[in-house]
Amino acid sequence: xxxIMSGNEAFAYGAYLAGINVAAAYPGTPSxxxxxxxxxxxxxxAEWSTNExxxxxxxxxxxxxxxxxxxxxxxVGMNVAADSLFYISYTGMKGGLVIxxxxxxxxxxxxxxxxxxxxxxxxxxxxxEPADSEEAKQSVKAxxxxxxxxxxxxxxxxxxxxxxSLSIVETEDEPVAESLSxxxxxxxxxxxxxMVPAFARQRHPVVEDRLKKLAVMAETTALNRIEPGxxxxxxxxxxxxxxxxxxxxxxxxxxxxxxxxPLPAGLIKELAGRVKQVVVIEELDPFIEEHVRLxxxxxxxxxxxxxxxxxxxxxxxxxxxxxxxxxxxxQSTPAVSVPQLPxxxxxxxxxxxxxxxxxxxQRVKALVHGDIGCYTLGSAPPLSAMHTSGCMGASxxxxxxxxxxxxxxxxxxxxxxxxxxxSGVAPLINLHxxxxxxxxxxxxxxxxxxTGHQANPGTGSTLMGIESPVVKIDELARGIGFKKVxxxxxYDFKTMVDTIKDHLxxxxxxxxxxxxxxxxxxxxxxxxxxxxxxxxxxxGNCLRIACSPITKVEGGVSINAALCIGCGFCATICxxxxxxxxxxxxxxxx
Amino acid sequence: MRKKLDFLFAGVGGQGTILASNIVSEVGMxxxxxxxxxxxxxxxxxxxxxxxxxxxxxxVYSPLIEEGxxxxxxxxxMLEAARWPHFLAPGSVALVNIHQVMPPSVNLGQEKYPxxxxxxxxxxxxxxxxxxxxxxxxxVELGNHxxxxxxxxxxxxxxxxxxxxxxxxxxxxxxxxxxxxxxNVKAFWAGREMAAGS
Ligand SMILES: Cc1ncc(C[n+]2csc(CCOP(=O)(O)OP(=O)(O)O)c2C)c(N)n1
Numbered sequence: 001x002x003x004i005m006s007g008n009e010a011f012a013y014g015a016y017l018a019g020i021n022v023a024a025a026y027p028g029t030p031s032x033x034x035x036x037x038x039x040x041x042x043x044x045x046a047e048w049s050t051n052e053x054x055x056x057x058x059x060x061x062x063x064x065x066x067x068x069x070x071x072x073x074x075x076v077g078m079n080v081a082a083d084s085l086f087y088i089s090y091t092g093m094k095g096g097l098v099i100x101x102x103x104x105x106x107x108x109x110x111x112x113x114x115x116x117x118x119x120x121x122x123x124x125x126x127x128x129e130p131a132d133s134e135e136a137k138q139s140v141k142a143x144x145x146x147x148x149x150x151x152x153x154x155x156x157x158x159x160x161x162x163x164x165s166l167s168i169v170e171t172e173d174e175p176v177a178e179s180l181s182x183x184x185x186x187x188x189x190x191x192x193x194x195m196v197p198a199f200a201r202q203r204h205p206v207v208e209d210r211l212k213k214l215a216v217m218a219e220t221t222a223l224n225r226i227e228p229g230x231x232x233x234x235x236x237x238x239x240x241x242x243x244x245x246x247x248x249x250x251x252x253x254x255x256x257x258x259x260x261x262p263l264p265a266g267l268i269k270e271l272a273g274r275v276k277q278v279v280v281i282e283e284l285d286p287f288i289e290e291h292v293r294l295x296x297x298x299x300x301x302x303x304x305x306x307x308x309x310x311x312x313x314x315x316x317x318x319x320x321x322x323x324x325x326x327x328x329x330x331q332s333t334p335a336v337s338v339p340q341l342p343x344x345x346x347x348x349x350x351x352x353x354x355x356x357x358x359x360x361x362q363r364v365k366a367l368v369h370g371d372i373g374c375y376t377l378g379s380a381p382p383l384s385a386m387h388t389s390g391c392m393g394a395s396x397x398x399x400x401x402x403x404x405x406x407x408x409x410x411x412x413x414x415x416x417x418x419x420x421x422x423s424g425v426a427p428l429i430n431l432h433x434x435x436x437x438x439x440x441x442x443x444x445x446x447x448x449x450x451t452g453h454q455a456n457p458g459t460g461s462t463l464m465g466i467e468s469p470v471v472k473i474d475e476l477a478r479g480i481g482f483k484k485v486x487x488x489x490x491y492d493f494k495t496m497v498d499t500i501k502d503h504l505x506x507x508x509x510x511x512x513x514x515x516x517x518x519x520x521x522x523x524x525x526x527x528x529x530x531x532x533x534x535x536x537x538x539x540g541n542c543l544r545i546a547c548s549p550i551t552k553v554e555g556g557v558s559i560n561a562a563l564c565i566g567c568g569f570c571a572t573i574c575x576x577x578x579x580x581x582x583x584x585x586x587x588x589x590x
Numbered sequence: 591m592r593k594k595l596d597f598l599f600a601g602v603g604g605q606g607t608i609l610a611s612n613i614v615s616e617v618g619m620x621x622x623x624x625x626x627x628x629x630x631x632x633x634x635x636x637x638x639x640x641x642x643x644x645x646x647x648x649x650v651y652s653p654l655i656e657e658g659x660x661x662x663x664x665x666x667x668m669l670e671a672a673r674w675p676h677f678l679a680p681g682s683v684a685l686v687n688i689h690q691v692m693p694p695s696v697n698l699g700q701e702k703y704p705x706x707x708x709x710x711x712x713x714x715x716x717x718x719x720x721x722x723x724x725x726x727x728x729x730v731e732l733g734n735h736x737x738x739x740x741x742x743x744x745x746x747x748x749x750x751x752x753x754x755x756x757x758x759x760x761x762x763x764x765x766x767x768x769x770x771x772x773x774n775v776k777a778f779w780a781g782r783e784m785a786a787g788s
Contacts, residue, residue: 004615004616004619004625004627108630161654164629164630165628165629166615166625166628166653167625167626167653168619168624168625240653243652243653244651244654246651246652247651247656312652312654312656313652313654313656314656317656336658336678336715336716337675337676338673338675338676339672339673339675341672341704342669342693342696342701342703343695344602344637344639345637345693346637349636349637382698543697548637548692548697551696551697552697552698
C-alpha cells in the first residue's frame, strides 16, 4: 500500500515502526505534528513536556533505562535543550535516543533562522537529514540503529519544507521492530552516568573515538550515495535542497548525503575526482562547504547561493545561471512581475481574549515587554501594544532589568500560559527574590494556542487525552510569595483597565492572570452583533481593536455575521451604544 | 498520462484549500502519478493566506512548483488569486471562486480591494484565461458548509483533465469527513454541471 503523508506524519509512523516507546516534546512549528501523530499509535507513551529541556531529560531517562526514546523540537527548542544534549553526548545510554530537530529557513513561524547542523558538530553527535516523507519514515529506524550501536544520541534534522510537504510513503513495512530483548532496567554505573569532572574526563576520549568510528561508517552507509552523471558538475547536497537541485542539474553527478555529520571524506574525494567542479547546495550556513574546502577541494557554494532564507527551484536556477553553471534559456519569456496588493497579515481571532488585554494596555499607554505566542499579535497595529519580544520566557527578566535600570514608565511583562510554564517560572521567582517591582501579566487562554492547541499544565488533560491536575497560576504566584495577585477576565474591560492601573501604581511586584479560554479551542459561538448606524458617530474605537469582522462602511461600520462569533467586546467599548444584539425590529439591543 | 501537471491553490484560512489540494494529490496517486504537495498554512487559523502546491509527474522531485510552471491555479478567494501570476505557465488556466474576504487594511479603509477586471488582467498577463466560478454561491445553495466551494471548483477542474470522474468521486468520498460526504458529492457534481454550462 501507498499513502500520501507529510514529513511529520512519516516521522511519527517511522518512530512507531522503529519501536519507540517513550516520546516527549514541547510543541513548536514545524515539529509539532510529529508527536500529535505519534501519540495516536497504540501501545506508546507520549507527552507534552513543559519545555524542550525537560522533554530531552525525559527521553534520556527512558533511554538510560534501556527504552527507545524520541524527543522532538523546533530549532530554537534545541537552544533550550542544549545543556542536556551535551551531557547525553558524554554519557551515552543503554537504550536508544533519537532527537528530531526542525529548522525553519525563511522563518515561516519563528523568531530567527538558525542552522542546527552546527549542534551536531558542537555536541559531537551524528546527524541524519532525510529528503522526502519516505526517507523521513526510514530515518527514524536508521537513527535508532546508529544510536544503539554507537551508544550515542542521534539527531535527525528536518526543515519546514520537509515536515510540511506531502509525498508517497510505502506502508507495507515490516511489523514494528522487536522490542529490546533485555527487560528495561537501570544499570548503576556512576563512571558512565555521573558527570563529575573525574568521570567526565574519562568520557571525553570515548566521545572522540566514537566520532572517528562514525566517520568510517559514513563512508559505507546506505544513507550516503553517489548518483552518477556527467563529469562537468558534482553536486553535494542533502535534505529538501536535493529535490530542487535534481531539477536544476538533471545531468550532474550527485553526492546525496543522508547523514550530514560526521561527513564522509572518502566519498567527497571520490566525487571531486570524477568531476571538473564541485558545487555544494545547502540552505543557511556553509556547513558542508567549509568542510569540503578544509579538505583542499575548491568547492563553490555560498558565492552562488544565498545563506539567508529557504531555497526553491526557481531561485537555484537563477543563481546557477548567473554563475554560468547552466545556460540561460534561449528564448527568455518576459518576467512576470508580482503585483502590489493589500497584504493579509495574521490577526487575533474574532472573540480572542487577548484582544481585551491588549486594548486595555493600549488605553493605559503601558510599556509592554512581551513574549512569544498568539498574543505577540498584540504588537501589530492598530493595537500596537507590545514593545519587545525576543524568545520564550524573556519578558519577565527583561521587564525586571528595565525597571532596575530606573526607567520610569508604565512597564509590564505579558507572557502566555504555555510560555509561562515553559520558561516563566524561574524569572518570576527571580523577580520576587531580587526585590523587583514589576507587574507580570499572564495571558492565560488555558492552552498552547499558537502551535495548534496542544494541552499544557493549565488545560486539565494530557497529550494522551487523559485527565490531569490543573496548575493554577495565581496559586503558584502566591506560593512563591507574591502578595498582589489578581485574576481578571480581559473582556470585563473596566475591571481589566482598573486592575492594570492599580498594579502599575503599586511598589511591590505583582501578578495579573488575564484569563479567558481560547475561542478556537472552545468553539463557542453566540449570535453575531449588529451596528445601529444612526447611533454610530464614526469615532473609530471599534476599528482599533483589530477584529476582522468589523469593516468600515459609508457612515459607520458593519459587522460581517459570517465571521463574528458574538463575544460582544466591540459593544463593550462602543461609547455610543451603537453595537448590540439584533432585535426583532431590525435595530439593536444592548 | 501527461508528462506533468502542476496545480497551485490559493485561499484564506477555513476555506478548505488544504482539503481540496489533498483530494487532488490523492487522485494523482490513484491514477499512477508520483505526487508531491507542499503548503504554507502556519497562520491560516488567524486570518492569514493559505497556499498549496500539488505536483503530478512520472517522477516528482521538488515539492514546490517552479515559477512560470503552474498549469492550473485554483483560487478560492479573488484577492488571493491575484498574488500568483508569476507562477502561471503559458497556456495555463485560472479557476477563481467569486468570493471576497476583506483584509484588515481594506476593513480600515486604508487600501482598496482590487476590481475583478484588474485581477483578470493580472492573471491573463501570464496565463491563458481566467474562469470565474460561482462556487461560493453554489455552496450557500447546497448548505453553506465553508469547504463546499472548494469541492465545486474540483468538479470544474475534473472536466478539464483526463482522469475518470469516478476516481475523483472516490477520492472526495474518502477524504472528506464522513458526515459531510453526501453534501460534498453533490458539490462535486454541481461543479461538473457548472463546467458543462460555461
Ligand atoms: C523555545 C521555543 N519553543 C517553542 C516555540 C514555539 N512556540 C511559539 S509560541 C508557542 C506557544 C505559546 O503558547 P502560549 O504561551 O499559551 O500562548 P498562546 O499562543 O496560547 O496565546 C510555542 C510553542 C518557540 N518559539 N520557542
